[in-house]
Amino acid sequence: MTTSLDKTLERGLEQLSEAAPLVMVVQPDRDERQALCDLLEVDGYRVVEAQNGHLALQQLRSGAELPRLLIAEVDGSLISGAELLRIIRETPVLCRITCVLVANRRDIEREAKRLGAVAGLQKPLSDALVLQTVGWLTGRNVAR
Secondary structure, three states, X not given: OOOHHHHHHHHHXXXXXXXXXXXXXXXXXXXXXXXXHHHHHHOOXXXXXXXXXXXXXXXXXXXXXXOOEEEEEOOOOOOOHHHHHHHHHHOOOHHHOEEEEEEOOOOHHHHHHHHOOOEEEEOOOOHHHHHHHHHHHHOOOOOO
């Protein structure tokens, strides 16, 4: 059974191909969140941000355009990045969002893939690696 929310979310997905890729950044640390958003915006991405997984989930369910890519801190507050990823994977319309997890630990790449993300990035983040990963995952294939 398709609900009006499902139809709204579907329209959001259709809009993805019409504009620069939209990326959602979920990061509890304001300075880290702002730095990552600024990096992506300067490189031509549209960016939405959320302080935690709970606020991110509210935005994702609001009917607004869905991001092509979500970058989330694994150990976020209220709803962690890991829990947010689980909820996204279990929600039919949201499960199409590509997810990357970020953490200050060496095993983040393995942990991210175990949790269902396509990539894991270890902090401190390298601007070049972030842009390369985001470019690859959004299909921009920008040469650096």
